[in-house]
Amino acid sequence: MTALPFDNECWTDPDNTTCRLVHKWTGNDTLAEMSNIFLAKPLSILILILIGIFARWLLNRVIDKVARRAGTTAMPGALGRAAPINQRRALRAESLASLLKSISTAVIASIVVLMIIAQLGYNIGPLLASAGIVGLALGFGAQSLVKDFVSGIFMVFEDQYGVGDWVDLGPADGTVEAVSMRITRIRDVDGTVWYVRNGEITRVGNMSQNWARAVMDIPVAYGEDIDEVRDTLIAVAERMREDEEWRTKILEPPEVWGVNAISAEGIMVRTAIKTAPLEQWAVIRELRERVLNEFERLGIDVPYAHAVAYGQPPRDGVDGDDARNAAIADQATPDDAL
Template sequence: MFMTDHLFKWTGFTLGHGARLLAILLIAFVLIRVLRILTRRLIAPAGSESAARVARMREQQTRTLVGILYSGGTAIIVIVAILTALPEFGFNITPVAAAAGLVSLSIGFGAQHVVRDFINGFFTVLEDQYVVGDTVRIGDVVGRVEHLTLRRTVLRDPQGAVVTIPNGEITKVANLSRDWGQLFLDAIVATDQPLDEALNALEAVAGDFRADPSWSPMLLDGPRVLGVESLAPNGTTVRLQVRTAPTRQDDVARELRRRIQIELAARGIRLGGLQRMQLVATEREIRRVAGQ
């Protein structure tokens, strides 16, 4: 009789609660699979529209965002499934939900900075502000993005130092790797040198530089000689403008300076700079100093 009663109870549980538990698990599994399929389509969408989309979104940004969506969505589905299944075992989830709410509230007050880091990191990825490999300026730090998560951004500066910045502290970012870069290069010609000849020399340097197949892929516009920028006792400043591929400004500037120096020297044109001073003394003064 005892065994029969337990058998009936187990059979009733299996037919009632067990069926509902199975349905909950099945629905959760299906939702997770659907979420996985949808997020994968973000990485590899089909058709011509997808090609345009991939062109707009970088792979690193897309994969990071997909990982966030999939992990967050899976966590929500699992939590909802557990809370839905608990009443089938006789648990009252009202106190559990209330306790979870209090714990979440306490954590929220105690970890406001962490929450702010995660929110800022999420929008950094979502808005494609920068990705791994970009060169950025954050505050007074300039460096290459080595690592990017929801909580922090890791940069490596030109000296090789690794700088870790919590995303919540980032209020302004200058991305130096997007679209193009630009530089202005000044050449100071001595005031006693022929200015027109110097301008012709700079134009020749700019033309040869544009035609050089080793450097032309880095140039988007220019170099262009803008003309006289300023006048000073130590020389006349002539300015050149160059628009380059991202992060190639320094390389282009170094090569341009080298070519300008060589071309002006070949034409006998002296660059300006600090005035050289020649001290002239009388014979009496020389004897007085020598006597001392």
């Protein structure tokens, strides 16, 4: 960077009002130059900093206002469905607002710094060229880091997942605890915390976005009436849906999709219930318990594995060891008898 010569006549610069006024009032070149160094430039730098602070405050206020409006806009829903959706909208709006405020702060700070450097009398052209070269070199040297940041930005904007969601990211699955621009932190069912780089995530399975579905396969014996089984499953699920505890967790009437599989063990009948996010597992556990109790009350047989032992019964008047020895002797070959 090349500084402007000190002996430039600042009073001849039409943009330097302070230096021109001091030179006009005093007629002294030195005082005019000193006023430019110790008064005009610091005052200009202070004004630039104040403008930058005000611009940042104004942009942050606008971003917060837009995010607050987007997060509090009511969504139509029934049976408690709107509450989790609105909560998710609020969390997403907060994340986007934080990201936008960080970006705006970085941009404003960069502009203010460049303007201060120019105000000090340095040529910012070479500085911009050097910054471009350094940025290009960093881009090649830190491609994985740039990839992580870019992927994180798209994940936040596209709302692929958020804090509290249960996701399957391929390398790990569990509850999302934190989402940053570089990594995503999740905790699995065993309590293990996984740190997954955003750039390494190639697929996202979100099991808690907007709504979920509890799918249950119930085995019944071949001798049971399938129509009776279907009616029983519907009746049990409907009674559960009417309970106060489960009313807000089951969003739509239960469905029995019918026979899903036929095997040697029995017939699999599938039931599906649309639930609130993250409630599918609790719903399916409760439904299994209720269905088993109702099947037992109605006498509907649920098949299970049986173990059958085959063997020769003991002879009359012979104990177990003698019977076993006699059976071995009966199966002996002529060579064994010799």
